[in-house]
Amino acid sequence: MRTSTRTFKWIYAGLWALRICFALFGTGYIHPDEHMQNGEVTSGDLMSYHTIRTWEWSPALPVRSIVPAFATTGIPVWFATFFSKKHLTQGVHPLLIFRLERSAFLVTSGLIDYSLTSLVPTPSARRLGLLLLASSYVMNTFQVRPFSNSIEAVLLSLSLLFLCKISSVRTLDKCYFLHLLCITFVTGIFTRPTFLIFGAPIAYQVALRTFTYAGTATRWLRLVVTPLLTAAGVCTAFLVADTLYFRGTLDDLVVTPFNFLVYNFASQNLAEHGLHPRWLHIFVNFPMLFGPWVTWLAVRAIVDSATLSNDKNGKSFEVDVLRPTIIQIIILSLAVLSVQPHQEPRFLVPLLLPVIVLIANTGRLAHVGKAFWVSCSIFNFALAILFGILHQGGVVPSLFHLHSVVADASLITRTNIVYWKTYIPPVHLLGVSERDVSTGLISFSDLAGASQDDFAASLSADYDRTFVVTPMAMRYTLPVAIMGCMELNQSIFPHLDLDHVSESIDAGVLDGLRLGVYTLSRDCVLV
DSSP states (O other), rough: OOOEEEHHHHHHHHHHHHHHHHHHHHOOOOTTHHHHHHHHHHHHHOOOBHHHHHGGGOTTTTOOOHHIIIIIHHHHHHHHHHHHHHSSSSOOOHHHHHHHHHHHHHHHEEEEEHHHHOOSSSHHHHHHHHHHHHHHHHTGGGGGOOEEEEEHHHHHHHHHHHHHHHOOOOTTTTTTHHHHHHHHHHHHHHTTTTHHHHHHHHHHHHHHHHHHHSSSSSHHHHHHHHHHHHHHHHHHHHHHHHHHHHHHHSOOOOHHHHHHHHHOOOHHHHHHHHHOOOTTTIIHHHHHHHHHHHEEEEEEEHHHHHHHHHTTOOOOHHHHHHHHHHHHHHHHHHHHHHHHHHHOOGGGGGGGHHHHHHHHHTTTTGGSSSHHHHHHHHHHHHHHIIIIIIIIHHHHHHHHHHHHHHHHSSSTOOEEEESSSOOOGGGGTTBBHHHHHHTSSSEEEEOOTTTTTHHHOOOOSSSEEEEEEEHHHHHHOOHHHHHTTTEEEEEOOOOOTTTTHHHHHHHHHHHTOOOEEEOOOTTTTOO
């Protein structure tokens, strides 16, 4: 498939418009970590909202650095808070917070596109690579959400870009790309220590390139000492920031990457999050993220790498460095991450750009034909709709609805809010203050997958009003006495609940794809 420059620009602009729509309007909910690892924490700190802090932020053993969270969603939230204090009387609406968080990651996703433009030197291959990247549902879902994996993917893309720059410059004595690479590496490790696995082949190639340039060990040490000092300075800044955040003093040092490794090397901890077969990453997660056709092209590129290494085919030196580096990244990350029995698809999100760059630089995208592009488009669009809009898609809009209800209530109206059979709600998008919760004016309960007995016990008559948020299909599973007490206040479409498929099918298409916000009758006696 060959595309003219004008056609490419129109298609690429359309794909970016689609990415913007998914970022700002797609309320699908992929995994709780997209909120709990970022926005839930920054909004709670900066806006004094009531939030739910997960185990990752426990002061006893914090495994997440606060710096990446504040550098991404924290900065726009801070500006919104500062502006609202000066110009707004009712504060910042949670919908604005939601879109600011998404906008921050929408902007950072553009760095992946930018990296590809430098990593694929041939113009025609670059255009096709950009189309393949921009049409990927990973870009429209994972990369525009506040996942730590999304930050890791951006940092890996920049690391490959810096490797390309370092490989192309004639003199390395005053090469600031070495310093940028060191900063990126330290940031990646504090974002997710798994960045070490993805970045190791890049570090090896840079060490090899710098040593070849220096010629002797002494000159090599002189060359790398200042970039390493830069890395040490950035590392110190992270350590100080995390220690002050979690301890309030520098007496007890907090090293979040070390805590992360300690936690994940304990098998009993991983068992709490779910254990998977060790082949899941290779045979399920990788093809599911990138599609079977892209997976096949990546496998062919890896298998043919030995032949291609003997026939440079006019490729530039940077491409010759990139090809083995990317292959090493793919093989090493799949091998090491497959050792751990807890395997989620998002752990492989950073491989998206390396895989596409590898394929684009082989030149095969120009010969795949229309069937490849049509089938890839259908695959990616379907999964973008699934994860970007449908999956648990009613949870976030229900919080916006309840915010408007609670905000309009009297100051003495005591409200109880109960979520049942949904993903954990990102409570910062409800927009209620910690003071209202601590004084008992508002009570919030996330019952997750609790039994019907526990659900019934949470429906207290001690409040002026109680809202129950649950898939409409789950209401039909309740005893008649409880079901009769629940009056529908708002139904939210779409909401696909893949954890209770049989109940959703039994409820029918309309109710099976809706989330209900119910008002509990105070006069009703629950049995």
